[in-house]
Amino acid sequence: MPGNIDDPFRCVDAILKERAGFSRVVIVDMHAEATSEKCAMGWFLDGRVSAVYGTHTHVQTADERILPRGAAYITDLGMCGPTDSVIGIERELVIEGFLSQLPRRFEVAKENVILQGIVLEVDETTGKAVEIRRLRVPWGEAE
Numbered sequence: 001m002p003g004n005i006d007d008p009f010r011c012v013d014a015i016l017k018e019r020a021g022f023s024r025v026v027i028v029d030m031h032a033e034a035t036s037e038k039c040a041m042g043w044f045l046d047g048r049v050s051a052v053y054g055t056h057t058h059v060q061t062a063d064e065r066i067l068p069r070g071a072a073y074i075t076d077l078g079m080c081g082p083t084d085s086v087i088g089i090e091r092e093l094v095i096e097g098f099l100s101q102l103p104r105r106f107e108v109a110k111e112n113v114i115l116q117g118i119v120l121e122v123d124e125t126t127g128k129a130v131e132i133r134r135l136r137v138p139w140g141e142a143e
């Protein structure tokens with residue numbers, strides 16, 4: 001992501017050291033665009049946290065698993081929102097924007113709403129993940 005941001009790998013490393021012993025269960029939300037960065041963060045933190053999940057893309061991935069040292073991982077949780085859309089926005093507006101290259105006001109789509117995410121089970125005594133299940137629940141139409 002663009003902007004004046006610090007290195008998330010060094011930052012999370014410092015936070016985990018600073019908060020060592022604070023909690024056995026540690027969940028990391030990696031809010032990022034690139035799947036490679038999220039994947040690398042999962043491997044970087046395996047054995048030190050309970051779960052690493054990605055957010056931001058609005059597109060749920062199907063790579064949920066428990067890594068060898070006990071961290072549950074998924075590249076992106078997806079979204080709670082309309083699937084007949086472009087990541088939640090009225091698709092015609094987004095396509096017109098790409099075609100014209102002109103800025104426009106986006107509106108949230110309303111059709112075929114779903115709830116996406118994960119169900120995560122963690123052993124509180126070890127902090128290791130026991131199970132990660134992907135969730136995709138049809139919700140209907142938005143009001």
Ligand SMILES: [Fe+2]
Nearest residue numbers: 031055056057
């Ligand atoms: Fe975002």
